[in-house]
Amino acid sequence: MGTLRSAAAWGGAPWALLLATLGCSAGQPLGGEPMCTAQPPAKYSITFTGKWSQASFPKQYPMFRPPAQWSSLLAHSPDYSLWRKGQYVSNGLRDFAERGEAWALMREMQAAGEKLQSVHGVFSGPAVPSGTGQTSAEFEAHSRHSLVSFVVRIVPSPDWFVGVNSLDLCDGGRWREQVAVDLHPYDAGTDSGFTFSSPKFATVPQDTVTEITASSPSHPANSFYYPRLKSLPPIATVTLAQLPHGPRAFPPAPGLGRGGNEVADSLPAPETPLDCEVSLWSSWGLCAGPCGQPGAKSRTRYVRARPANHGAPCPALEEEAPCVPDNCV
Structure with missing residues (x-):
């Protein structure tokens, strides 16, 4: 198993983290040999690209305090499951998804590697300090440890992440x-906040991992x-590319097997239109006008979110209606 670094080695900021592990091959035939028979081991680069821009996600x-940024963690094996849609996250992943604290999750991975022999190695690289940008690392895959899963924490957020299983x-x-993968946000099911900057509001009882959609x-x-x-x-993409090492690899196979993610295209994400959002109307004001004659009353509303990227413009913020004063002397 690779080396697990101490918590102090990651630096003071909770988002200064990218670490990863390789897991065992998913299935074995009756003979006991792994289904993957590729030789020799392959060296890969993994590149995470954040696409979380104000144009793509204006709302x-x-x-x-803090601005949009990424905190990354990767790991997998069939015995030790880092995360899975529809299942509960571990205590370690909860701490990481909510607060960026990785020590408990590191201990969980270390225990899985020592007890189950299901975590092969750990590797790390720099984080992405903005919503857009790249980070990368290199690792070696073996025939018995050919699966990769990872999560990347969305910062700031209640407990949201992106990843591949x-x-x-x-x-x-x-x-x-x-292999290239488009990434979309997931909810870890441990915090009930609705917005990026929501205060902590624990989900009780804990929910399972669910995909966040439009x-x-x-x-x-x-x-x-x-x-x-x-x-x-896509809010991000990840690309894994084999590095020159040993015999030339075969072309990539279509699809991504059990992971359930689709191959990412190379086209930039279009701008996302954001319609104007307004509040509810206020109560009607007093009827203004000469006593015994037709008057007018008004009500107002305010802009909650201004339109962006050719979204629907804001409607009228003030409305008048005829009335007759009812409190004349």
């Missing part, structure tokens, strides 16, 4: 040359709620 985009770099007897959660206050969209644009 409540975090600008300050059970990405197999091996295709039978050959290594994949390159319409779910359906509450208008949700930071990812874009009812005009059928689906959210």
